[in-house]
Amino acid sequence: MMDWKDWEPYYMEIVREFGFSVEMDRKSGVILAEILKHRHILGKEELREIIEGKDVLVVGPLANNIPKKDVIISTDSSTSICLKNGIIPDLIVTDLDGDVEDQIKASLLGSIAVIHAHGDNMEAIRKYAPRFKGKLAGTVQCEPFPPLMNFGGFTDGDRAVFMAESLGAKQIYITGFDFKDPLEKQGKNRKIKERKLVWAERLISLFEVRFI
Helix, strand or coil: CCCCHHHHHHHHHHHHCCCCHHHHHHHHHHHHHHHHCCCCEECCHHHHHHHHCCCCEEEEECCCCCCCCCEEEEEHHEEEEEEEEECCCEEEEEECCCCCHHHHHHHHHEEEEEECCCCHHHHHHHHHHHCCCCCCEEECCCCCCCCCCCCCCCCHHHHHHHHHHCCCCEEEEEECCCCCCCCCCCCCCCCHHHHHHHHHHHHHHHCCCEEE
């Protein structure tokens, strides 16, 4: 389990490497918190009831076959893959990238959306967060403040792993990730994505995770 004090050194290293703004990360969190304040937001203990002692599968954007596990966590665009395979993920870890319409659909079908705020997605938060009608939780990558949490992690994939680890998963499995060849996204800088995946691989390696 990694709390804020454990995560902060990694976060500050990421901020320095990518030139992020702690102030902007926090501002994005404030926007998300304001949108969520009239909703019932799941906290750590409610999420723990879902994950603790369970086999958890984190699904990435390159997944093909999705094996059955106790808990399925989709990461952003992999939500679309889950739905195409007839799977409603238990949780969606998202910074509102990828096909957000499918994420909103999965939320209506029962998925818990764990929406993440960072300095680059304020407009996406304003546009999409109010449209999620199912159960919600919120996270930030800076120092957390209610009702938002910080389990650690940087990209959607490793953040999902950190969350599962923090909430007591028995075993974490991941599928559909390629840390050397990122999935191309329109408008995204491939070189930056490659550097982010270096971080994702490094962070996931902190835990005993099984690749399937």
